[in-house]
Amino acid sequence: MFKVLILILTTNLFFMLHVTGNISKYINMKYSFLSASMIVILFILTVVEGIKLWSSGDEKEKHHDCECSHDHHEQEHHHEHGHEKKKPSAGKKIKKFLAYTLVLIPAISGVVLPVATLDSQLVDAKGFSFPTLEDGTNREGMHQVLNPDMSKFMNQTDFEDLVRKESKSYIPKNNITLTDEDYLVGLEVMYNFSGAFAGKTLTMKGFTYNGPGVQPNQLFLLRFGLIHCVADSGAFGMMIQFPKNVHIPNDQWYQVTGTMDTVYYPQMKTKIPVLKVTSYKTIPKPNDPYVYRNSLN
Structure with missing residues (x-):
């Protein structure tokens, strides 16, 4: 029975x-x-x-x-x-x-029971760090932050070929908009070829997160993404920088447009892409707040 x-x-x-x-x-x-x-x-x-x-x-x-x-x-x-x-x-x-x-x-x-949506509280709970850029060790089993790193799921040669192929859809453009469909792909290309995007215009959306060690005019714009399942989910996105100091709480949804550059982020001991905001607006939380890795081509 x-x-x-x-x-x-x-x-x-x-x-x-x-x-x-x-x-x-x-x-x-x-x-x-x-x-x-x-x-x-x-x-x-x-x-x-x-x-x-x-x-x-x-x-x-x-x-x-x-x-x-x-x-x-x-x-x-x-x-x-x-x-x-x-x-x-x-x-x-x-x-x-x-x-x-x-x-x-x-x-x-x-x-x-209702299904809880992942938010900034989970980022705090797991810790906001970028170990793959700090020392390159102990990569397996690390939760991902900012950069959706597909190298964890394939050998290095295949990964490099994949990112190089995907970059051809982004590097030639001067104005880039990250949609739900290509959010993870576009971000990974930008993190791997950050110098090639300096000065380009980018539009993206996500929820706000006041990460550790940011300046008063900086915060992060993130989306929770799933590579395969929730076990390998991560908070992916980019630091955004305003012309003047701002105070925006966590988990507010925004669409921002700005000019791309790189900045040294002491918390992660490395340079990371930064979006220097030229315009922004609040938006409602999407029906599906998550983004997914939809292809490997």
Whole structure:
């Protein structure tokens, strides 16, 4: 019975994530066919387990009817042997209960509880650092900040070929607008060829984050992006610099336009791209605040 219940709830969890669109907050949507396939597989398993449960109930009823037809001596003999069967120990019952509970909790909470959107609080919780530029060590398992670094997912030669190929769509332009579709691609090119973009005009949008060590006229404009899934998500974006001091709280959504340059950022001990703002405006939070790595070409 518990197996069927778990399968029903898990199938419903994946189904509701797709229906509400919240699946995009967990995985890159180019992999959505995998989770959709999971719904079909879970549904089939649920039907199979349901049939097994129904069949076992039918067999028990037949077995009970068969026992009633035996004479009194046979019933007593069966009763005596029945007592010889060992009952499951209390420890095993507790383990079984805990195992089912651990599976049921996420299956229920994933539907009942609202899906939280990642914001500046997570950036603070994980730490705002750029280890790949500081020393190049311990790259594996590091959460990403600012630069969506695809070199973590492929060998160095393939990565260099990829970025060089992608740069051809951006370097020739004097006016660049980063859209939701090419946000991560464009940023990675700009971080790898920052000198080639000096003086070019860039328009981008994101939420504000007052990072550590910034000047009174500086802050960061970020978007949470998913390379493959939420496990490799990062806060990607760029430092923006205003002509005069500003005070803008975290998590305010802005669209800014400015001129690109580079600046030394002591917190990360390296030069990073900076957008010197010429115009800006507040915008509503997008329906889907995340951006995704949609291609590798």
